[in-house]
Amino acid sequence: MTAGRRILPMGVDAVLVEEPDLDAVLALHAALADDRPAGIVELVPAARTVLVRFDPARIGAVAVREWVAGATTSAAGTSGAAAEVGLGIVYDGADLDETARLLGLGPAELAERHARTPWQVAFTGFAPGFGYLVGEDWPHDVPRLAVPRTRVPAGAVGLAAGFTGAYPRETPGGWRLIGRTDAPLFDPAAARPALLVPGMRVRFLPERARATAARGAELAPPAAVTVPAVARIERAGSVTVQDLGRPGLTHLGVSRSGALDRGALRLANRLVGNPEDAAVIEIGPGGFVATALRDVWIATTGAWAPTRLDGVAVDQYRALHWRAGTVLEIGFPTHGARIVLALAGGVAAPHAFGSASTDTLAGLGPAPLVAGDLLHAGHPLGSPPPLDAGPWGWPPEVRVLRMRWGPRADWFTASARRRFVEAEWTVSTDADRVGARLEGPVLPRARTGELPSEAMVPGAVQVPPSGRPVILLADGPATGGYPVIAVVDDAALDAVAQAPPGARIRFRTA
Secondary structure (H helix, E strand, O other): OOOOOEEEEOOOOEEEEEOOOHHHHHHHHHHHHHOOOOOEEEEEEOOOEEEEEEOOOOOOHHHHHHHHHOOOOOOOOOOOOOOEEEEEEEOOOOOHHHHHHHOOOOHHHHHHHHHHOOEEEEEEOOOOOOEEEEEOOOOOOEOOOOOOEEEEOOOEEEEEEOEEEEOOOOEEEOOEEEEEOOOOOEOOOEOOOEOOOOOOEEEEEEOOOOOOOOOOOOEOOOOOOOOOEEEEEEEEOOEEEEOOOOOOOHHHOOOOOOOOOHHHHHHHHHHOOOOOOOOEEEEOOOOEEEEEOOOEEEEEEEEEOOEEEOOEEOOOOEOEEEOOOOEEEEOOOOEEEEEEEEEOOOEOOOOEOOEOOOEOOOOEOOOOOOOOOEEEEOOOOOOOOOOOEOOOOOOOOEEEEEEEEOOOHHHEOHHHHHHHHHOOEEEEEEEOOOEEEEEOOOOOEOOOOOOOOEEOOOOEEEOOOOOOOEEEOOOOOOEEOOOEEEEEOHHHHHHHHOOOOOOEEEEEEO
């Protein structure tokens, strides 16, 4: 194995390969990409690591480790002829003064140093269009916020570790904000969606309005829905279109997304005769009311919630004939957190990167559904199958999640690791499709300092400096900078999807 290379666990189907520096990472990524055996799903470079995801049915974990350990590299280098883009910026970020003070600078001096530095996109991640920019002459190592913001505005320019970057849209984030740009950083309808790509050179232009270089491509019109509407939404809380998501695109900064409770999606589709991966409606807090515009077979699975069809209480987990002109009412869940509604023929909606899923963090796919929206469905394959009803049951009082220790478990004290598996955790009110923050004991670190950003997977349990863990879910960021103490087994994530605020959770090692 090359000196300095470490192969760390990242769940049952991935490893995180650590290298001494960014140049070594880029060289390793190039070597692995040139000699990629069958069964390797994805290679995701980051600041000091390469995430290698694989299909355990096609290649074993031992073979993956041997392949990675034996990879030989040459100097990575960068092209002097890389394209350059200028980003207009206004230096008025919420953290400008405090960040300057941390670095022993004045705010104006920090802004001037940031603007005169020649930057280059080292890699992309966190969210589509988010580029991690490095500067050869940039000497500052800036700590992330101890508690990340739940919302960072689109266009915010921040600093973290030795990187700078601009948020393509409103997302959570822990970078220190020093300014803002109105450059169009990401547009999924464009022929080249991301403005910033690895290797590109970047200049920040103070007080300029927009980027001085464009993508060089016209926007493509969104795909039109041509099938007739089957229902009109009268009331909607948190309602989105979901299928099985966009796996294998983390290297583009695109998270998996898709239904949080994939078992519920598959069962609902089977009950109405759809392929298991057909798009459905995912209903979170707030309930759902809609009027049928034509006859359609439906089924609801997932969380248990009072359901009425034409004013009459009906069962979930079975195929129901929803007749034109009648109203479907789904109330607040009494057990669980999310309901899946399948329509015969599958929900018809525009696709982004091959999926109709709404990614709430990245803004990909259809917008969340609201009152007045029309639901469209494809053509049913036939009558619902003879399967009359699906299995169901109340979730346990305490959900036990199988997990494996993560790549950064050694960043925590032995007592913190013991506490992690012995404690009973509570899902906080800060839980959505991006992740579920847990309330419980603080997990003290054995190591302090900043962790360079690295690729994430659904189920990764990050621990920010506050010491409270967060389980990343389907819309979670593609990369992150907080240490991952553990990775929840993929099969256990459906249980997390159905854990509402206040639900209790325990972890058990697989």
